[in-house]
Amino acid sequence: MVVEAKAVNVETLVEVKNCTMVFPGVKALDNVDFTLLAGECHGLVGENGAGKSTLSKCIIGDNRMTEGELYIQGNKIHIPSFNVRKSQEMGIAIVHQEFQLMGDLNGLENIFIGRYTKRGPLIDWKELQKEGEALLEYLQCDVDLKVKVKHLRTAEKQIIQLAKAMLDNPKVIIFDELTSVLQEDGIENIFRIIRLLKEKGIGIIYISHRLDEIFECCDRYTVLCDGKWINSGYVKDIDKPELIKMIIGRELKNVYPPKNEEFGETLLEVKNLTAHDGSFRDVSLSVRAGEVVGISGLLGAGKTELIHAIYGNYKTTSGDVFVRGKQVEIKSPQHAIKLGLGVIPDERRLLGLNMLFNIQDNTTLPSMFMFKKWKIFQNHRAEEKAAFDINDKLKLRYVSLSQLISKLSGGNQQKVVIAKWMLRNCDLFLLDEPTRGIDIGAKFEIYSLINELAKAGKGIVLVSPELEEIIGLSNKVYVMYEGKVMDTVEGDDINQEVIIQDLLGVKEA
Incomplete structure (x- = not known):
C-alpha cells in the first residue's frame, strides 16, 4: 500500500507551520500545521467555516497568511511576495468546486486560454489540438474538445478543468469539493484519475464533505475545526464514526429525525406535466401539508427540470398544476413566490443568491x-x-x-x-439537492429543519442524488426513469432495494 511506503524517505511537497490567518473581525486559521507528501492523497475535512478553503488559498497564494511558514518542496516561501502565479510556477494547481470555465468557448479554448501557441501572428490550433488530446490521453479521458463547454455534461466540464490544471505539469493538485456536482459514474472516474496521479508521484489535497470519499481515495487525513488543527493521521487507522466525532466534536446518532406522520390538505398537485424538450413527460405527483415528498432518479431523469417547471422557470407543453386545489398557470418565479412557493436550487451561486x-x-x-x-x-x-x-x-x-x-x-x-x-x-418548499457541499454536522441541522418545516404544516419536495437522504426523510418517493415516473413508493416500500430497481428501470411484475 502506498501509504505505508511513505514512512520511509518520501519527498515532502508542501509543509505549513503555525499558519494563522486573520481577516477583519475573525481569525479564520489559528496555528495550523499541515504536510503533503509526494504520491499521496491527503483528505482535508471539517465543518463549513472550519478553514479548509482558507488553508488551501494560503497554499496557492490567494491568501497571505498573517503568521506562519510555508515550504514548497523544501523551499521556504517569502509570504509577502507569494501569489497565485508564483504558486503555479512552483507546481501547485487547484480545481474548484464551482466551474471556472467560459461556456461560449469550446473545451480546447478553455484549456489554453491566455497561453495559446502561435505560429507567427496566428494561433496554431493544430498544435493546441495535439496538446489537448495529449492531456486527455494522460488522464485517460475522452471529451470532444471542439464542443462548446455549455453543451458538455457536468463530468466532462470537470475533466476540462482538470486538464487545464495539468498544463504546467503540477506536483501538487488541490481538489476543492470536486465531486459535489458529479453523479456516481463521474465520481468513480475522479477516483481513477486520483490513483493515476498518485502513481506519477503527484500529491493531492482532497477537500470534501463526503466522508465515504475520504475512506475511498485518501491515504491520510487532517481535521480542522473553527480554524484550529484537531488531528492528522492515516485513514486506515480510523473509522467513519471516529472521523465524524473529530469533525463536529460529538458523536452523531439518529442522523435522520423521526418523520412527521400528520398530514393536512393537498398543497400541490401536478397532473400529466410534460416539458417542451421532453426532459420529463406525463409526470403526476401530489404534496400534502406536513409531507416530505422525495424525487429520485439518475442523471438525466428530469428531476431538476421538473422542479423548475413547477416553479414557472421551465417551459411546459401540457399538463395541469393545482395549488391548494385551485388550478394555476405558473408563468414565472415571481408568480410562484406569490402563490407561496420557494425553491432551493442545485446551483446556489448561479440561481439561489446574488x-x-x-x-x-x-x-x-x-x-x-x-x-x-x-x-x-x-x-x-x-x-x-x-x-x-x-x-x-x-x-x-x-x-x-x-x-x-x-x-x-x-x-x-x-x-x-x-x-x-x-x-x-412559504407554504411549499422545492428543495433541489439542499445538502450539496454541506458538511455532516450542517446536514443534520438541515435534516432537522426539514422535519420542523413538515411539523409546521409546510409541504416539501426533496430532490437528492443521495439515496440515503431520500429514504431517511421522505414520506413518499416518486422514482423517475428517463423523464417519466417509474414508480411511487410509500411506507415500508421506501427502501434501497425497491428504489434502486426503479432507478434502473427494472419494475417487478
Whole structure:
C-alpha cells in the first residue's frame, strides 16, 4: 500500500507551520500545521467555516497568511511576495468546486486560454489540438474538445478543468469539493484519475464533505475545526464514526429525525406535466401539508427540470398544476413566490443568491414588502432584525450581516438560501439537492429543519442524488426513469432495494 511506503524517505511537497490567518473581525486559521507528501492523497475535512478553503488559498497564494511558514518542496516561501502565479510556477494547481470555465468557448479554448501557441501572428490550433488530446490521453479521458463547454455534461466540464490544471505539469493538485456536482459514474472516474496521479508521484489535497470519499481515495487525513488543527493521521487507522466525532466534536446518532406522520390538505398537485424538450413527460405527483415528498432518479431523469417547471422557470407543453386545489398557470418565479412557493436550487451561486449582495440583502430579498413604514419607506431596522433572527436560527457562521455572501463557505451560503424562504414563510418548499457541499454536522441541522418545516404544516419536495437522504426523510418517493415516473413508493416500500430497481428501470411484475 502506498501509504505505508511513505514512512520511509518520501519527498515532502508542501509543509505549513503555525499558519494563522486573520481577516477583519475573525481569525479564520489559528496555528495550523499541515504536510503533503509526494504520491499521496491527503483528505482535508471539517465543518463549513472550519478553514479548509482558507488553508488551501494560503497554499496557492490567494491568501497571505498573517503568521506562519510555508515550504514548497523544501523551499521556504517569502509570504509577502507569494501569489497565485508564483504558486503555479512552483507546481501547485487547484480545481474548484464551482466551474471556472467560459461556456461560449469550446473545451480546447478553455484549456489554453491566455497561453495559446502561435505560429507567427496566428494561433496554431493544430498544435493546441495535439496538446489537448495529449492531456486527455494522460488522464485517460475522452471529451470532444471542439464542443462548446455549455453543451458538455457536468463530468466532462470537470475533466476540462482538470486538464487545464495539468498544463504546467503540477506536483501538487488541490481538489476543492470536486465531486459535489458529479453523479456516481463521474465520481468513480475522479477516483481513477486520483490513483493515476498518485502513481506519477503527484500529491493531492482532497477537500470534501463526503466522508465515504475520504475512506475511498485518501491515504491520510487532517481535521480542522473553527480554524484550529484537531488531528492528522492515516485513514486506515480510523473509522467513519471516529472521523465524524473529530469533525463536529460529538458523536452523531439518529442522523435522520423521526418523520412527521400528520398530514393536512393537498398543497400541490401536478397532473400529466410534460416539458417542451421532453426532459420529463406525463409526470403526476401530489404534496400534502406536513409531507416530505422525495424525487429520485439518475442523471438525466428530469428531476431538476421538473422542479423548475413547477416553479414557472421551465417551459411546459401540457399538463395541469393545482395549488391548494385551485388550478394555476405558473408563468414565472415571481408568480410562484406569490402563490407561496420557494425553491432551493442545485446551483446556489448561479440561481439561489446574488453574489454581489451581502448576507442581509440576500436573506430579505423576496420579503422586502414585509418591512415597509407607512407602505412607503423601507424599515431597515426591522429588516436587519429579521435577517439576524432567521440566520441565527440556522446557526449561520458570519462576521456581520453586511458581509458579502461570496465570502461565506459553500455550506453557509446554502443556509442563507434556505433562510430567505423561511423568512418569506412559504407554504411549499422545492428543495433541489439542499445538502450539496454541506458538511455532516450542517446536514443534520438541515435534516432537522426539514422535519420542523413538515411539523409546521409546510409541504416539501426533496430532490437528492443521495439515496440515503431520500429514504431517511421522505414520506413518499416518486422514482423517475428517463423523464417519466417509474414508480411511487410509500411506507415500508421506501427502501434501497425497491428504489434502486426503479432507478434502473427494472419494475417487478
